[in-house]
Amino acid sequence: MNDDAPYPPDRTDDELAQLDITVLLRYGLTAAPGTRRTALFGDGAAAAAVVLDRLGTEPRSVAFLADTVRAGGLARAAELPEPLPRREAAVLVRDWLRAGTELVGGIAADDTAAAWLHAVATIIELKQLARAQGRST
Secondary structure, eight states: OOSSSOSSOOOOHHHHHTSOHHHHHHHHSSSOTTHHHHHIIIIIHHHHHHHHHHTTOOHHHHHHHHHHHHHHOHHHHHTOSOSSSSHHHHHHHHHHHHHHHTSOOHHHHHHHHHHHHHHHHHHHHHHHHHHHHHHHO
16 A cells, blocks of 8 residues: 555645646656556546536546547647637646647557546546535435
8 A cells, every 4th residue: 555645535626626737647647557647546637627627527528538539649639629618628638638748658648648537527427416416405
């Protein structure tokens, strides 16, 4: 077990939203399994989900982008005129995608980025479901 990561996680959504996701991607996409990869898929995915959820991003849009990254790579996805439907989210995600293209990670980095984006989409969906259940009870 890795003692470097807090357990249980103790960051609020506001704290997560302040994380530098671009840096987490730069250091985590091509890292071997360990603390950097854990940070990317843990706090990094949660932070990205918080930010994108606050921008009104639908999880299916992020999942579609993940599939696009897996099929065409980070570089192709970074060139999309609108990687996500809402402008503010599109600009933000394009910066994240470009951070990934700066790495010399090849297909492995593309696949890791796609898996990370799927994780982000899942977290957004869970946040939305939790809110919906909270309203209905």
